[in-house]
Amino acid sequence: MTQKNVLGFFFVLSILVLLSGCANPLNRATFQRYYQAGIGAESQGDYNAAKENYYRALVNARIGNLEPELHASSSYSLGRMLGALCDRENSKKLLLEALKFDKESS
Secondary structure: OOHHHHHHHHHHHHHHHHHHOOOOHHHHHHHHHHHHHHHHHHHOOOHHHHHHHHHHHHHHHHHOOOOHHHHHHHHHHHHHHHHHOOOHHHHHHHHHHHHHHHHHHO
16 A cells, blocks of 8 residues: 555545544434424324334434433434333333433533
């Protein structure tokens, strides 16, 4: 590997490291879209659709490195839907995760 290739590799690697520490606006917009869809489905009584949308919101909060408040709200909402659908074990895990993120944001 030439010195030029090594420098190029480290340059790309450093850019990736810097970007991974920043919130991604695309993930934020996608988070908001899914979270709002979850609220809508929940208000219509479609808990399975709400669960799916809250799950997708949570995934975007995680991969987008979004604020702890968004992690907390999506974990909490997904946990509630899992509880309503009788998945008590996973519900408990997500509700505890929401509590952890809520404490981080305080």
